[in-house]
Every structure is written in structure tokens, then in C-alpha cells.
Amino acid sequence: MSPQNSLFDAAPVASAPPSSPLLAHLNPEQLAAVTLPPEHALILAGAGSGKTRVLTTRIAWLLQTGQVSPGGLMAVTFTNKAAKEMLLRLGTLLPVNVRGMWIGTFHGLCNRFLRAHWKLANLPQSFQILDTQDQLSAIKRLMKQYNVDDERFPAKQTQWFISGCKEDGLRPGMVEARDEETRKKVELYQLYEEQCQREGVVDFGELMLRSYELLRDNASVRDHYQRRFRHILIDEFQDTNKLQYAWIKMLCGEHNAVLAVGDDDQSIYAFRGARVGNMADFVREFQVRHQIKLEENYRSYSHILDSANELISHNQKRLGKTLRTSQGPGEPVRVIESASDFAEANWLVDEVKQLVRDQGTEPGFERKEIAVLYRSNAQSRVIETGLFNAGIPYRVYGGLRFFERAEIKHALAYLRLLENPNDDTSFLRVLNFPPRGIGARSVEQLQDAAKAAGCSLHDAVSTLSGKAGTNIAAFVAKIDVMREQTEAMTLREIIALVLAHSGLVEHYKADREGADRLENLEELVNAAESFVTQEGFGRDAVAMSPEQQVATLTQSPASQGLDLSRPLIQADDPLPPDAETGETLSPLAAFLSHAALEAGDNQAQAGQDAVQLMTVHSSKGLEFDAVFITGLEEGLFPHENSASDHEGLEEERRLMYVAITRARKRLYLSHSQTRMLHGQTRYNLRSRFLDELPEASLKWLTPKQQGFASPGLGGGSGGGYGARRENSSASWGSSGRSAPDFASYTAAAPAPLPPQKAEPPQGLRAGMKVFHNKFGEGKVLTVEGTSNDARAQVNFPRHGIKWLALSVAKLTPI
DNA sequence: TCAAGTGAGGTTTTT
DNA sequence: CCTCACTTGA
Numbered sequence: 001m002s003p004q005n006s007l008f009d010a011a012p013v014a015s016a017p018p019s020s021p022l023l024a025h026l027n028p029e030q031l032a033a034v035t036l037p038p039e040h041a042l043i044l045a046g047a048g049s050g051k052t053r054v055l056t057t058r059i060a061w062l063l064q065t066g067q068v069s070p071g072g073l074m075a076v077t078f079t080n081k082a083a084k085e086m087l088l089r090l091g092t093l094l095p096v097n098v099r100g101m102w103i104g105t106f107h108g109l110c111n112r113f114l115r116a117h118w119k120l121a122n123l124p125q126s127f128q129i130l131d132t133q134d135q136l137s138a139i140k141r142l143m144k145q146y147n148v149d150d151e152r153f154p155a156k157q158t159q160w161f162i163s164g165c166k167e168d169g170l171r172p173g174m175v176e177a178r179d180e181e182t183r184k185k186v187e188l189y190q191l192y193e194e195q196c197q198r199e200g201v202v203d204f205g206e207l208m209l210r211s212y213e214l215l216r217d218n219a220s221v222r223d224h225y226q227r228r229f230r231h232i233l234i235d236e237f238q239d240t241n242k243l244q245y246a247w248i249k250m251l252c253g254e255h256n257a258v259l260a261v262g263d264d265d266q267s268i269y270a271f272r273g274a275r276v277g278n279m280a281d282f283v284r285e286f287q288v289r290h291q292i293k294l295e296e297n298y299r300s301y302s303h304i305l306d307s308a309n310e311l312i313s314h315n316q317k318r319l320g321k322t323l324r325t326s327q328g329p330g331e332p333v334r335v336i337e338s339a340s341d342f343a344e345a346n347w348l349v350d351e352v353k354q355l356v357r358d359q360g361t362e363p364g365f366e367r368k369e370i371a372v373l374y375r376s377n378a379q380s381r382v383i384e385t386g387l388f389n390a391g392i393p394y395r396v397y398g399g400l401r402f403f404e405r406a407e408i409k410h411a412l413a414y415l416r417l418l419e420n421p422n423d424d425t426s427f428l429r430v431l432n433f434p435p436r437g438i439g440a441r442s443v444e445q446l447q448d449a450a451k452a453a454g455c456s457l458h459d460a461v462s463t464l465s466g467k468a469g470t471n472i473a474a475f476v477a478k479i480d481v482m483r484e485q486t487e488a489m490t491l492r493e494i495i496a497l498v499l500a501h502s503g504l505v506e507h508y509k510a511d512r513e514g515a516d517r518l519e520n521l522e523e524l525v526n527a528a529e530s531f532v533t534q535e536g537f538g539r540d541a542v543a544m545s546p547e548q549q550v551a552t553l554t555q556s557p558a559s560q561g562l563d564l565s566r567p568l569i570q571a572d573d574p575l576p577p578d579a580e581t582g583e584t585l586s587p588l589a590a591f592l593s594h595a596a597l598e599a600g601d602n603q604a605q606a607g608q609d610a611v612q613l614m615t616v617h618s619s620k621g622l623e624f625d626a627v628f629i630t631g632l633e634e635g636l637f638p639h640e641n642s643a644s645d646h647e648g649l650e651e652e653r654r655l656m657y658v659a660i661t662r663a664r665k666r667l668y669l670s671h672s673q674t675r676m677l678h679g680q681t682r683y684n685l686r687s688r689f690l691d692e693l694p695e696a697s698l699k700w701l702t703p704k705q706q707g708f709a710s711p712g713l714g715g716g717s718g719g720g721y722g723a724r725r726e727n728s729s730a731s732w733g734s735s736g737r738s739a740p741d742f743a744s745y746t747a748a749a750p751a752p753l754p755p756q757k758a759e760p761p762q763g764l765r766a767g768m769k770v771f772h773n774k775f776g777e778g779k780v781l782t783v784e785g786t787s788n789d790a791r792a793q794v795n796f797p798r799h800g801i802k803w804l805a806l807s808v809a810k811l812t813p814i
Numbered sequence: 815t816c817a818a819g820t821g822a823g824g825t826t827t828t829t
Numbered sequence: 830c831c832t833c834a835c836t837t838g839a
Contacts, residue, residue, distance in 0.1 A: 079828065107829045131829080204829045239828095272827060376825050381831085398827085435815070597829065617826045639825055655826080678824065679830035 022060055022093060033292045034058045038067060038257040041290035042283055045261050046323045047661035048299030055233060055261055056086055060093040062231055073231040074102040076109060078239055080598045106244055107204055108597050110211040115585055117221065121214050124200040126419045126589040129596035135159060135203045138425050142195055145451060153184065161185045162192060166205030167273040169212065169243045199422050199456060208243050215250040226253035237262030241273035258286060264319050265312050268617060268655045297323040299623055301330020303697040304667050308660040310694040315650045332699035333667045335690060344672040345386035348628055352392060352611060355626055367393060369625035371612040373659050375637040379630065380613050387611060397614035402600030407517040411524055412595055414498045418483045419589050422456035431475060434507035438471045446472060491528045491587040531591050616659045627663035632671040633684035634766050635782060656689045683765050683783045764792055770811040
């Protein structure tokens with residue numbers, strides 16, 4: 001390794017930077033990152049280190065110093081939210097018209113690319129995008145048609161297989177199929193592809209894969225984009241999958257500069273194909289000479305950061321990074337043990353009340369600045385019940401988003417049929433919705449006819465005869481008439497007409513519980529309206545000519561230091577070969593892409609001052625004044641499915657790291673002795689992660705108990721926080737039932753009482769080592785049930801994993 | 815065609 | 830225990 005290649009040399013600024021206001025207030029590392037020379041670089045950006053700021057300032061700096069024109073760079077993110085944020089902040093840094101710039105999500109940019117090159121990509125101009133739901137129903141339909149046993153090949157699994165292949169860049173012919181089962185899946189993959197192609201639809205994976213292949217197979221297109229995008233900036237690089245990495249590589253020729261920004265310690269999406277290893281691969285394959293660490297944290301006090309640092313230091317596979325702050329220690333991290341999940345929720349409710357009540361005085365927390373995090377969605381229920389009964393407003397992240405709602409999907413299906421009559425997924429979705437007397441038999445007949453003729457359902461209708469055909473023919477006629485009627489209409493008018501003529505509005509009006517759905521349909525019209533005005537109905541979906549780009553740029557307000565007279569686009573920046581710039585995508589088609597790629601807000605009633613409930617995964621990228629991390633128990637967090645192998649455990653630890661680093665001022669870590677799971681009471685040990693934190697930064701509100709050794713000891717009651725120190729010698733279960741149960745919060749709907757006794761059967765807890773007369777030594781994995789029903793799952797090194805009924809088997813703790 | 819019943823399965827999720 | 834997807838019966 002050459003000296004230049006040494007790790008994390010904060011690269012000196014090439015030449016003295018212009019003392020631009022852009023660069024003010026950046027710390028040395030940030031400044032170095034922003035002003036890096038135009039070469040490949042990796043920024044290792046810790047949580048809360050100003051990553052987005054560096055990215056946007058870098059773009060602004062490149063533009064301002066004339067190193068690149070707005071059309072000459074591309075910035076890629078994973079979520080629409082991140083992309084919007086980037087555009088927004090860029091707009092505040094520079095008077096640049098960001099419309100038309102290639103800043104967006106991987107999928108959004110691929111969509112734009114494929115729209116510009118639809119012919120080369122072998123797609124219809126207005127190809128439709130299948131979301132995950134659509135994809136699954138398309139696969140189900142396919143499997144039915146080919147009489148595939150869905151017991152042996154569940155549609156979900158097939159979907160997972162297909163998506164997995166695409167993420168790895170594999171077409172059916174490239175998949176290595178050793179066993180019969182895989183061969184069958186590959187066959188289904190092949191058939192699915194043919195079906196999508198026939199119907200003119202692409203799924204999310206296809207957007208990426210086809211873009212990649214087009215670049216790979218078409219030298220002139222590839223050359224064009226390689227020459228065009230001198231600067232490529234990638235956000236959240238640790239989340240890229242194999243295909244995305246290959247795609248980036250494909251966009252890189254001799255003279256490109258890729259700026260990859262990421263944090264290996266926050267890589268929590270391996271389960272969906274993300275490869276942290278891409279960071280190391282990037283450094284090696286791109287011969288990255290500049291690596292910069294951003295370790296200064298602007299979010300949290302040092303007790304919180306010390307906890308995060310210490311925890312993550314237990315991971316072996318790391319690039320290495322330590323967060324620091326100049327904000328001072330702050331409060332210690334509070335740790336609490338409860339007797340049950342109910343008690344935990346109760347305590348949490350009390351604590352939240354306290355935090356909110358203190359508002360105005362110190363510390364003073366707004367409800368929306370309080371987050372409750374958990375490992376899995378199922379955990380939210382108890383907490384919701386508690387908050388609900390206490391009358392505390394709360395908001396749960398992660399339900400159905402706007403464009404995923406059934407009524408919206410129905411409306412979109414009609415709209416899609418206007419654009420593309422061959423979209424069988426949409427056809428089937430609304431063929432009999434609202435009900436118009438088309439039964440399963442008729443549908444099957446139609447499907448058979450279509451299969452025989454090798455055409456779409458829409459086209460097969462004419463071949464249909466008899467009574468069954470008339471209703472279907474009427475449906476098709478209705479769609480065709482709508483298409484004609486809407487030809488010259490605005491998007492808003494089109495949607496209004498479709499809503500009325502499809503019968504959707506009528507149907508929901510008749511439905512007692514249809515009011516909400518009607519409201520959403522109303523909202524769809526609004527969404528279309530604002531799409532048209534804000535997005536310029538997707539004009540940016542088509543590659544802009546240089547002239548257009550200069551034009552939009554000069555339209556923007558007077559710039560500070562941006563020389564508008566200089567030619568912004570080089571003369572040698574021609575339109576991509578075969579770009580279909582003449583034909584504009586229809587507003588409707590653009591809106592439909594938008595609906596598929598941007599499913600809408602993930603939270604109900606935004607803007608309200610409500611406590612935020614979400615999984616740790618969805619908390620990534622967010623921050624709150626106060627954070628509760630709940631359910632810190634072995635088996636839950638780290639999750640039992642991940643704890644067995646080293647890789648999985650390290651990812652769980654990163655997840656915990658993400659959770660901790662969400663907190664600005666105050667952090668609570670909570671675990672419970674018992675928890676209701678799958679209808680059974682489980683007895684879990686506290687998470688090992690709690691033992692991986694620095695004692696000096698913690699404050700145990702309930703006494704810390706010794707490891708696995710004394711299951712019968714200790715004190716956690718569900719009650720008062722911080723006031724429970726006195727019962728350190730009390731046997732749990734017999735004391736500390738002082739917490740009010742939910743019934744005391746609610747007059748109307750009493751919730752179930754917490755269990756009377758939290759005594760694990762025979763004192764067994766997960767994680768304990770036990771001895772069995774026949775099997776020898778083993779480790780307890782789980783304990784379930786009570787008294788006579790109780791059983792334990794034990795892993796015996798010699799005999800494997802066994803379930804043992806505790807009323808029969810003799811297990812001695814050792 | 816719709817409502818009630820049955821049975822399986824229950825980490826994490828964006829596009 | 831709870832949710833959902835799918836089947837069955839009127």
C-alpha cells in the first residue's frame with residue numbers, strides 16, 4: 001500500500017478553496033470531503049456526522065466552481081425521502097433549478113433511463129411498474145395457470161427467489177440449478193419474465209437489471225453516460241446490492257469520479273440483498289485513494305455515543321470508526337427491567353407522561369420528539385394499548401402507504417388499463433370490481449382463451465363467445481370507451497372520469513364503511529393535481545437536451561458566484577443515442593410511475609404532536625430527543641433467527657447501534673422478564689447487548705442482575721422508574737406488583753391483567769446451561785408455557801436441538 | 815357473492 | 830394469542 005493509499009488520510013484541499021460561504025461552518029473532515037479532487041473516494045460517515053450536508057455541499061461546490069454542469073453529475077439515494085431532502089437542501093445552497101438533474105433513487109433514475117431508451121430496452125413506451133403486491137399477484141396467477149403446486153412452491157417463496165436472482169443480476173438462464181426444486185423455480189422465473197414482457201410491465205428488480213443490461217450491451221449508450229456523468233455520488237453505500245454495485249461500475253469509465261458515502265456500522269439490510277462488502281470492494285476495485293472518516297457527531301451527548309461506540313466495538317468485521325462529540329456527557333443511559341411486557345408498557349406510559357409533563361421546564365420533551373423503538377412489529381401492540389388507554393397520542397410507522405391502499409390500487413388499475421390494455425394484473429384486479437357479475441368460471445375461460453391465443457386478456461375477449469363473454473365484453477368496452485373519452489383530458493379530469501365511470505365511487509358510497517375510502521379517492525385527485533403542478537407532470541422523465549438544461553438553469557434566480565455566461569454543457573455532450581426525446585410521456589403514464597415508485601407517506605396523520613412508534617429498521621436516518629428501545633431480550637433483540645451465526649449477530653448489533661444513535665438527549669433501554677409471544681409466555685434473559693455497554697454511561701433504574709446465574713433474584717417491577725432500588729433482594733414474582741395495570745387507565749375497555757406470577761418453570765431461562773441424564777450438557781434456547789404445559793427447547797451439542805416437556809424431562813441447571 | 819369459518823404462520827423493508 | 834389468506838356454505 002503506497003503512502004498515498006493509506007487509510008483515511010484526510011485529503012488536503014487541492015488548492016486554496018475560494019472562501020465561499022458554501023464552505024463555512026464545515027469541520028476539517030467535512031471540508032476535505034466536500035473539496036476532494038475529482039477522483040473516486042469513500043466517505044465513512046458516522047451517524048449524525050452531517051452526511052447529507054457533505055453530499056449536498058459537495059454537489060453545490062462542484063457546480064459553483066464550474067467543475068461540473070448540472071447535467072454532468074448524478075446523485076443516487078435509496079429512498080425518495082433522502083432524494084427529496086438532497087434536492088431541497090441543494091436548492092437552499094445554490095440558485096440552481098434542480099429539475100432535470102439526475103438526483104434520485106436507484107429505481108427512479110433507472111425508470112428515467114428506461115423511459116428515455118424504451119426502444120433499446122425492448123419495452124413499450126408506457127410500460128407499467130409492478131410493486132411488490134402486483135408482483136405477487138402476477139406470480140400467483142402464473143402459477144395457477146401452469147398448475148404449479150402452491151404447497152410445494154409457495155408464491156411468496158417464488159417471488160423471493162425471483163427478486164433475489166434479479167438483485168444478483170441473474171437471468172433465468174444464468175441461474176445454477178443443482179436440484180429439482182431450483183430447476184422448477186428457474187422455470188417459473190422464465191415464465192414470469194415472459195409474462196411481464198408480454199404485458200409490458202416491469203417489477204422493481206427489473207428496472208435495475210434492465211438498465212444495467214442496456215448499459216452493458218450497448219457501447220454507445222454506455223459511452224454516452226460515462227462521458228456525461230463525470231461525478232457520481234452514492235448515498236448509503238453500505239446498502240447497495242450486487243446489481244446496484246455492478247450498475248455503478250458500468251457507469252464508470254476512465255474519467256469518472258464516484259463519491260461513495262456510507263457507514264458499515266449501520267448496515268442493517270443484508271436480508272434484502274445489501275452487501276456491506278461493497279464498500280471494501282469499491283476501495284479495491286476502484287483503487288480508491290481518498291478515504292475520509294466523519295466521526296464528529298452533532299446529535300447526541302457523549303454517554304449515548306460512548307454506549308454506541310462500546311457496543312459496536314464488539315463487532316469484528318468493521319472498517320473502524322469512533323463517534324465523538326463536544327457536547328459534553330449529558331445524562332446517563334437509563335436501563336430498566338420489568339416483570340412482563342405489560343409492565344414494561346406501563347412503565348413506558350408513565351415515563352412518557354413524565355417527559356411530556358416536564359415540557360417547558362427542563363428537560364421538556366414534545367411528544368413527537370419521543371420515539372419508542374422495537375425489534376419487530378408485533379411488539380407495538382402492548383405499547384399501543386398502554387398509550388391508547390392513557391390517552392397519549394401516538395403514531396405507528398409502517399402501515400399501508402397511500403398508493404398501496406386497496407381503493408387506490410383499484411383506481412390505479414383502471415388508469416393503467418387506459419395506458420396499457422395488456423396489463424393483465426390490472427385487468428384482473430378490476431374486472432369484477434366493483435362487482436359486475438363476472439364469476440370465477442368466466443374468468444378462467446377468458447384466461448384459457450388468452451393462453452391458447454398467446455395474447456392478453458383484453459385481446460382474448462373478442463374470441464370469447466356465449467353468455468359468459470357478454471359481461472366481460474361490456475367491461476372491456478367500458479375501458480375502451482373511457483380511453484377514448486379521456487384522450488384530450490387533463491390528468492385531473494381523467495382521474496375524475498375514471499372514478500365516476502368505473503363505478504368505484506358509487507360502490508364505496510353504498511358501503512357503510514366506505515367513507516374513508518371515498519376520502520382517499522378524493523385525495524388521489526389532489527395527488528394528481530399536485531403532481532402536475534409540482535413535477536411538471538414528469539417532464540424530467542425524458543432526457544433533457546443541453547439547450548433545455550441551460551434554459552432551466554438560467555431561469556433560476558440570480559446566483560451567487562455561478563457564472564451563467566459560461567457554457568454549462570460541453571459541446572461534446574450529445575443526446576444519448578436513440579433517446580426518444582421527441583415523444584413526451586403522457587402525464588398519466590408519468591403519474592402512474594410516480595405512484596409505483598413513491599408509495600407515499602409511511603405514517604398516519606403526519607404533523608400531529610404524537611409519540612412515534614416504529615421498528616428499529618424504520619428509525620434509521622431519524623433522530624429524536626428521547627428514545628426508548630424496548631424488548632431488549634435474548635431471542636427478540638438479538639432475534640433468535642439471527643443469533644445463531646456470527647454474521648447475523650453482528651447485523652443485530654449494528655441494528656442496536658442504529659437504535660442507540662437515534663437519541664439526542666435521553667435514552668432508555670428496557671427489557672422484560674416475561675413476554676407474551678405466539679400466545680405463550682416466554683422467559684427471556686436480558687439482551688447480551690446490555691452487557692456490552694460501558695457501565696460508566698449507564699444508570700440502572702432497576703438493579704442489574706448477574707448474567708445467567710441467578711434467575712430467581714432481583715427486582716424489576718413494572719412500577720416506578722428509578723424508585724425501585726430497594727427491592728434488590730426481593731424475589732421477583734412475589735414483590736413489585738405495584739405497577740398499575742391497564743384497567744386502571746381505562747374505564748371503558750379493561751385490558752387483560754399481567755400474569756400473576758412471572759416464575760419460569762423450574763427456573764429455566766433461555767441461555768442457561770443445563771444437564772440432562774441422557775443427552776448430557778446443553779444450552780436452553782427457549783422456554784414456553786406454564787406449569788404442566790411448560791416445555792423447553794434445548795440445544796445438546798451431541799444430540800442436536802430437542803424439545804423437552806418439563807413435567808417429564810429432568811433438567812438440572814449448571 | 816358475500817360472510818363466516820378454518821388453518822397456518824408469526825423479523826426486519828424500500829423501490 | 831392474533832392476523833391473514835383462502836375455503837366453504839347459504
